[in-house]
Amino acid sequence: xxxxxxxxxxxxxxxxxxxxxxxxxxxxxxxxxxxxxxxxxxxxxxxxxxxxxxxxxxxxxxxxxxxxxxxxxxxxxxxxxxxxxxxxxxxxxxxxxxxxxxxxxxxxxxxxxxxxxxxxxxxxxxxxxxxxxxxxxxxxxxxxxxxxxxxxxxxxxxxxxxxxxxxxxxxxxxxxxxxxxxxxxxxxxxxxxxxxxxxxxxxxxxxxxxxxxxxxxxxxxxxxxxxxxxxxxxxxxxxxxxxxxxxxxxxxxxxxxxxxxxxxxxxxxxxxxxxxxxxxxxxxxxxxxxxxxxxxxxxxxxxxxxxxxxxxxxxxx
Amino acid sequence: xxxxxxxxxxxxxxxxxxxxxxxxxxxxxxxxxxxxxxxxxxxxxxxxxxxxxxxxxxxxxxxxxxxxxxxxxxxxxxxxxxxxxxxxxxxxxxxxxxxxxxxxxxxxxxxxxxxxxxxxxxxxxxxxxxxxxxxxxxxxxxxxxxxxxxxxxxxxxxxxxxxxxxxxxxxxxxxxxxxxxxxxxxxxxxxxxxxxxxxxxxxxxxxxxxxxxxxxxxxxxxxxxxxxxxxxxxxxxxxxxxxxxxxxxxxxxxxxx
Numbered sequence: 063x064x065x066x067x068x069x070x071x072x073x074x075x076x077x078x079x080x081x082x083x084x085x086x087x088x089x090x091x092x093x094x095x096x097x098x099x100x101x102x103x104x105x106x107x108x109x110x111x112x113x114x115x116x117x118x119x120x121x122x123x124x125x126x127x128x129x130x131x132x133x134x135x136x137x138x139x140x141x142x143x144x145x146x147x148x149x150x151x152x153x154x155x156x157x158x159x160x161x162x163x164x165x166x167x168x169x170x171x172x173x174x175x176x177x178x179x180x181x182x183x184x185x186x187x188x189x190x191x192x193x194x195x196x197x198x199x200x201x202x203x204x205x206x207x208x209x210x211x212x213x214x215x216x217x218x219x220x221x222x223x224x225x226x227x228x229x230x231x232x233x234x235x236x237x238x239x240x241x242x243x244x245x246x247x248x249x250x251x252x253x254x255x256x257x258x259x260x261x262x263x264x265x266x267x268x269x270x271x272x273x274x275x276x277x278x279x280x281x282x283x284x285x286x287x288x289x290x291x292x293x294x295x296x297x298x299x300x301x302x303x304x305x306x307x308x309x310x311x312x313x314x315x316x317x318x319x320x321x322x323x324x325x326x327x328x329x330x331x332x333x334x335x336x337x338x339x340x341x342x343x344x345x346x347x348x349x350x351x352x353x354x355x356x357x358x359x360x361x362x363x364x365x366x367x368x369x370x371x372x373x374x375x376x377x378x379x
Numbered sequence: 380x381x382x383x384x385x386x387x388x389x390x391x392x393x394x395x396x397x398x399x400x401x402x403x404x405x406x407x408x409x410x411x412x413x414x415x416x417x418x419x420x421x422x423x424x425x426x427x428x429x430x431x432x433x434x435x436x437x438x439x440x441x442x443x444x445x446x447x448x449x450x451x452x453x454x455x456x457x458x459x460x461x462x463x464x465x466x467x468x469x470x471x472x473x474x475x476x477x478x479x480x481x482x483x484x485x486x487x488x489x490x491x492x493x494x495x496x497x498x499x500x501x502x503x504x505x506x507x508x509x510x511x512x513x514x515x516x517x518x519x520x521x522x523x524x525x526x527x528x529x530x531x532x533x534x535x536x537x538x539x540x541x542x543x544x545x546x547x548x549x550x551x552x553x554x555x556x557x558x559x560x561x562x563x564x565x566x567x568x569x570x571x572x573x574x575x576x577x578x579x580x581x582x583x584x585x586x587x588x589x590x591x592x593x594x595x596x597x598x599x600x601x602x603x604x605x606x607x608x609x610x611x612x613x614x615x616x617x618x619x620x621x622x623x624x625x626x627x628x629x630x631x632x633x634x635x636x
Contacts, residue, residue, distance in 0.1 A: 112535055132538040139539040145532035149554040158550070159540035203536075329602060 063088045064109055064214055064246065069118035071104055078104040079115070080270040086214075086263075088123070089244045091237070093257035096267035097293070105267070106216050109248070110137050122213055138207030138245075144199045144220040152178075152202050153187040153336035177205040180239070185355035197228040204236075208245070217249040221256070224273045233260055254294050258282070266290050288377050298347045303374040307336065310349035311370045314359060320368035323347065325361055337361060339369060401616065408609035419599075419607035420614055424587045428595035429614065434503070435578075436571040437590060439510040443567050447518025448560060452552075454519070455526040455536075469519050473510055480512050481580025488581075501583035506591070509577035514570040518563030525559040526552075565626045569619050 064086040071079040079101045086092045094102040107113040109120055111132035122157050122278045127135050135292060147155050156177055160170045180182045181201040191199055200220055220236075221229040237260050240247055257264045258278040266281065266289075268275045274286040285291035291304050298305045313320065326346075327338040335356045337349045347369060351359075361367070406417050419425065453459070454466050463628065486492055488499040488508070499505050533555070537547040575593050582589040590598065592611055600608035 110539055112539070130537070133541050133543060135539075137538065137539055141532050141536060143532060145536040146531055147536070147551055148529075158537070158542075162541045162546060206536075206540065 063121075063123050064248065065121040066105065067119050067121075068107060069105065069108055069120070071101075071108060071113060071115050077270050079108070081118070082270065082272055082344070083118075084265055084272065084275070086246060086248055088246050090262050091240045091247045091249070093261035093264045094248060094267060095248045095252070095254060095257040095264050097252060099269075100251075100267040101270040102265075102267045103218050106218050106248060106250050109214070110216050111135050111137050119137045136210075138212035138215045139209070140200070140215070140217040140220045142205045142222045144191070144196075144203050144223075146199055146203060148191055150341040151188050151190055152183055152194070155191070155202055156205045156209050158206060163210060168332075173209060177209055180208075181205040195228075196224045197232055200224065200232065203294070204239075206216060208243075213234050213246065215245045215247045217247065218249055221359075222251075229256070236260060258294070259356070266293065268293070285375070291375060291377070296348065296350070298371075300345060300347065300371060300374070303371070303376045305347075305371040305374050306346045307350035309371060309373040310347060311372050312337065312339075312349055312351065312355075312359060312361070313368050313370070315369075316368045320370045323367055323369045325363055325367060326367045328356070328361060328363065338366070341369065394486040404609050404612045404616065407482035407605065408613045411606065415606050416610040416613070419604070422607075423460055424590070425607065426596060427587055427591075428590045428592045428611070431503075431506075431590065432572060432592040432615075435507055435510045435574075436568055438507045439571045440564060440567050442511055442566050443459070443515050444518050444560060446515070448522055448556070450519050451522035451526055451556075463516060464480030466523075467586050469516050470514050477509075477513055477574065477578075478580060481509055481577035483586075484509055484577070484581050485514070493630055500581055501589060503589075505581040506578050506589065509581050510571050510574055513574050513577050514567045517520065517570065518560060521563035521566070522556050522557040524558050529555045561626050564624050568622050572615060572618055 066082065066084045069079050069082045070077070077274040082101065082105060084105065096102045104113060108115050108118075109122075111127065111130060111134075115128070119126060119211065121127065122135060122137075131137075147158065150158070153174055154175045157170050158180070160173060165173075172185075175184075178187055181204055183198060183201060183205070186194065192201065194202065200223075204217075204220070204261060217236075221232050224232065233256055236249075249257075249260060258281075261278065263275065263277055264281050265275045268289050274281060274290045276284075276286075281290065281294050285294060288304065291297055292299075296307050298307060298310065312322060316322070323339040325337060326340050329336040329338070330353075333353060335351050335353055337356070339347050339349060343348060349369065359367070421430075450465070450469065454462055472622055473634075485500060488494050488496070488505055491502070529552075533551050534547050537551045542550065573593060574591075575597065578591055579594055579597075582591070582594065584590055584594055584598065586598065592615055596608050596615070598610040599605075599611060
């Protein structure tokens with residue numbers, strides 16, 4: 063269980079964290095989601111002890127660790143750019159935390175072999191980090207962090223430096239790994255799809271504050287405010303209201319509640335098609351339809367159609 | 380074609396400016412055969428000068444190696460008030476004329492100086508101080524850019540894995556800066572062996588007592604003892620080459636820049 067209470071952290075004039083509180087339950091997988099500069103990485107580093115907060119307290123399993131150095135916190139940390147020990151083999155990288163703790167040699171060997179298998183690097187134990195691909199390096203980083211059996215596993219944009227396909231693979235693999243180990247895990251990401259796919263619970267951050275804490279589905283269906291609504295998924299802004307593209311209905315004939323609009327562009331995204339439209343009042347609006355729907359409507363560029371937002375969300379204030 | 384010109388140019392430059400004078404020193408030393416040259420560098424005075432040079436290097440090089448690494452860590456890893464000043468001051472020995480260094484040491488430690496005492500000036504202590512002074516920047520200047528390049532993430536990773544500051548230095552930081560330090564040590568050694576100006580001022584140049592090999596070469600040359608002067612120069616050159624070769628021998632192949 064991770065608890066952070068009233069954390070404030072400034073870098074010069076910049077307020078990275080502004081009185082932030084967060085709780086992460088034991089055994090859960092929580093994502094810290096936000097744009098760059100939102101304070102999500104700083105919060106993770108405060109939990110790890112890599113940054114000292116200017117105010118606030120941090121507890122791990124009920125024990126206050128605010129003033130403890132990272133060495134004495136029992137956390138595993140995975141860095142965006144791997145932070146691999148370049149002059150050590152994969153084996154020595156993973157064994158590092160165990161050797162520091164002076165564990166018996168047989169125990170070190172057993173644990174490293176077990177972890178190599180877990181992260182699927184068994185044949186590569188004698189390689190150096192420079193001889194590995196990005197995805198392999200990050201799996202090594204994960205095994206290294208897990209080796210001393212940390213109380214919590216903290217991942218700072220762990221897949222941020224990888225290409226899209228490897229990212230997706232590792233994301234699924236991380237979720238499976240967590241289902242097997244149940245290590246309390248916090249993952250920092252700016253990618254809402256990644257957060258939604260991997261995490262049980264998502265903490266959305268913006269400008270050093272927490273905007274909403276909710277399971278992925280709730281976050282999407284009932285966002286707490288305009289920021290969360292527009293950060294989690296695509297959105298149209300129509301006056302004061304927000305509409306998801308898949309909640310925009312298109313018809314070829316007008317009925318009382320529709321507006322006239324012109325099809326400006328059709329973007330084929332495989333199964334889905336995004337239709338960019340301009341309403342008669344100049345308002346741009348995007349709709350998301352399936353390919354069948356587009357074919358049935360026989361939509362094409364320049365065509366005049368009639369649109370209706372099926373579900374609008376308006377936030378107070 | 381341009382490539383050949385470039386090669387020819389750089390080789391020619393090296394040949395004319397470095398190899399020719401050096402070759403000439405060797406030629407003049409052995410002009411009358413090995414015998415006179417060997418005799419000239421094995422006189423008691425020459426041997427004492429060689430011994431003194433090696434002692435000074437043995438004091439200055441380890442001192443500046445340790446200081447250089449500590450100083451580089453302080454400049455790069457710890458943002459403290461005055462780090463910029465330290466960074467600039469480290470380069471001072473490169474900018475100052477060695478004569479100025481020698482004179483300032485003389486004023487500070489000589490009789491009537493602020494820290495004046497018996498047996499400092501015109502003796503080993505002041506000569507060691509002068510040698511340390513002039514050879515100070517090399518290790519710092521080699522290690523600082525490497526520390527900047529490797530960044531702090533590996534060290535942070537070691538900390539989260541439970542390593543103390545010392546364990547992190549020994550297992551993570553040191554292996555990364557080892558070769559930069561070694562290269563700095565070679566440059567420091569070369570500078571310590573070859574130092575003339577500052578040591579000349581504070582040593583008093585007492586033949587057979589405070590005369591280093593470099594000073595010996597100059598003194599013999601002034602006495603028109605050409606064979607002894609050139610033979611001493613050859614010994615200095617050979618020591619420098621040996622240091623360079625030793626470093627390359629220790630250096631693993633893939634790390635050669």
